[in-house]
Amino acid sequence: MGRRLLRNPGVVGGTAIFVLLLAAAVLAGAVATHDPTRLDPVNRLKPPSAKNYFGTDEFGRDVWSLVVYGARVSLLVGGVTMILTSLGGIAIGLVAGYYRRLDALIMRFTDGLMAFPAVLLAIAFMAARGPGVWNVIVALSLVYMPRTALLVRSTVLTLRELDYVQAARALGSRDTGITLRHILPNCMAPLLVQGTFIFAYAVLAEAILGFLGVGVPPYVPSWGNVIASGKNVIREAFWVSLFPGIALTVAGLSLNLLGDGLRDTLDPRLRVQ
Amino acid sequence: MGLFLVTAYLIRRVLAVIPVMFVVVTIVFLLIHLIPGDPAAAILGPDATPSQIEATRVQLGLDRPLPEQLWKFYTRLLHGDLGRSYFLNRPVTQALMERAEPTALLTISALLVAVAIGVPSGLIAGAYPGSVWDRVLMFGALMGVCIPGFWLSLNFIYFFAVQLRWLPAGGYASLFVDPWAAARYMVLPAVSLGFNQSALIARIARSCMLEVLQQDYIRTARAKGLSQPVVIIGHAFRNAMVPVVTVIGITTAILIGGAVITEIVFNIPGLGRLIISAILRRDYPVVQGVVLVTAAAYVLVNLVVDVLYVFIDPRIRYG
Numbered sequence: 001m002g003r004r005l006l007r008n009p010g011v012v013g014g015t016a017i018f019v020l021l022l023a024a025a026v027l028a029g030a031v032a033t034h035d036p037t038r039l040d041p042v043n044r045l046k047p048p049s050a051k052n053y054f055g056t057d058e059f060g061r062d063v064w065s066l067v068v069y070g071a072r073v074s075l076l077v078g079g080v081t082m083i084l085t086s087l088g089g090i091a092i093g094l095v096a097g098y099y100r101r102l103d104a105l106i107m108r109f110t111d112g113l114m115a116f117p118a119v120l121l122a123i124a125f126m127a128a129r130g131p132g133v134w135n136v137i138v139a140l141s142l143v144y145m146p147r148t149a150l151l152v153r154s155t156v157l158t159l160r161e162l163d164y165v166q167a168a169r170a171l172g173s174r175d176t177g178i179t180l181r182h183i184l185p186n187c188m189a190p191l192l193v194q195g196t197f198i199f200a201y202a203v204l205a206e207a208i209l210g211f212l213g214v215g216v217p218p219y220v221p222s223w224g225n226v227i228a229s230g231k232n233v234i235r236e237a238f239w240v241s242l243f244p245g246i247a248l249t250v251a252g253l254s255l256n257l258l259g260d261g262l263r264d265t266l267d268p269r270l271r272v273q
Numbered sequence: 274m275g276l277f278l279v280t281a282y283l284i285r286r287v288l289a290v291i292p293v294m295f296v297v298v299t300i301v302f303l304l305i306h307l308i309p310g311d312p313a314a315a316i317l318g319p320d321a322t323p324s325q326i327e328a329t330r331v332q333l334g335l336d337r338p339l340p341e342q343l344w345k346f347y348t349r350l351l352h353g354d355l356g357r358s359y360f361l362n363r364p365v366t367q368a369l370m371e372r373a374e375p376t377a378l379l380t381i382s383a384l385l386v387a388v389a390i391g392v393p394s395g396l397i398a399g400a401y402p403g404s405v406w407d408r409v410l411m412f413g414a415l416m417g418v419c420i421p422g423f424w425l426s427l428n429f430i431y432f433f434a435v436q437l438r439w440l441p442a443g444g445y446a447s448l449f450v451d452p453w454a455a456a457r458y459m460v461l462p463a464v465s466l467g468f469n470q471s472a473l474i475a476r477i478a479r480s481c482m483l484e485v486l487q488q489d490y491i492r493t494a495r496a497k498g499l500s501q502p503v504v505i506i507g508h509a510f511r512n513a514m515v516p517v518v519t520v521i522g523i524t525t526a527i528l529i530g531g532a533v534i535t536e537i538v539f540n541i542p543g544l545g546r547l548i549i550s551a552i553l554r555r556d557y558p559v560v561q562g563v564v565l566v567t568a569a570a571y572v573l574v575n576l577v578v579d580v581l582y583v584f585i586d587p588r589i590r591y592g
Contacts, residue, residue: 108296116571128305208534211534214549241424
């Protein structure tokens, strides 16, 4: 398994890029050349140079430093959303898949939640709760949780009829024991694959919310916020929105390469030839 | 017999819309209760007096028990009443209708772009797996998944509107008033919104094509000496298209959500600009209305796709 993962170029390349991004986020204090929140009106809208690698924005903030610190927000939101979605999805999916009486009710509710365009539901949630990192995380977790729950449920429904699960039941194992020992481990591979894609969606959705002005507060350096401020000055200074967008694309690329690679390696049934 | 089964399936499918919409409406209703603290105070802002807040609370029915509020929300909705916009001073339904046309036009144009790029790319890549075309197209599809649509829009504006001056940087003209201007305004938004989804369609179309090409009847067609183009177009194409129709349904739903963001970038006066300005003014009935309409559009599109499926794939009729 480990060797097959190492032979997959998507897994290796995606992980490499992701580790670089993560390192930049964790070591932002050392990687950034300026304080990303310091305003410097004299040096506003300066093009990329040796002093400001990615130029400066309309307030004279250094775009390179903004992008580096923005990685913190993006990866934090993406990572925590992935974890919360997986935990919530596992709990709901196991209950729905194993207790048939609750299943119909839970499924109707997930159908209803999935009828909303994901970003729009997150926008509506943010409209009610107000800007903030934690609210973004909760909004995105709520939006993506039904998808994880559906995945776990369908895995449980396939597994519960298999002979070894029936055997465990015949031997007198309890429902909770069967679920945790025999069913949950088999959900892990598809969950990991889906978690990678949810990470990617969440990073993108966080940027969209920031761009629309309903995400993290405007004074927090985040890719979406910087792209939004670059939109206003795109005629004079294209670099303000260009570089955070490239960072966003690279983050998406690393997670998609990793997700595609994991899917091909861990779950041969899903493999696209 | 066949007709009876089809009718029964269609009736069941239409009835299945009811519980979904029930949940959708309940979630939309609950949005206003997600507001931290007192919604009436939040709506009026920091300058409101206690008596104004109390009056608004009564006017919104927030002083009543929750089940009663929910019941009222349903009955009003069934009468086509979504409440009044606080700010625009008109019924929410009227505001929605005024803003629906640009969003619908943008969604449909983007869907046409997505299908026009995605279906041929996927089918060509799938018909010649491993070829240079396959690699180039699938790399394009990977980038299509990774490049954020709203950022692509900004770059399009910079290149095609600011630098080259070929197309307007933003704005809108109604298709029914000035079709030429409408088309010019719509090109950049439709391409930047449709590009992402064309990638999804291309990936699915490719894997469907690969799967169909491995089937026995294709081998038979080849064995009797038909050329590759005849096999692909005459035999494989129709069967590979069946799952693609489902994806187009999913695509439409994603496009409705994406249209909201694209409208902001290109200054298109549609539902997206309506909801964002409503959020800034704390105009919650409008926020609820936009969210409800988009979810209803999604449910409707999926219904249409499922009905179309019956006609495209006869096996469904007996399922």
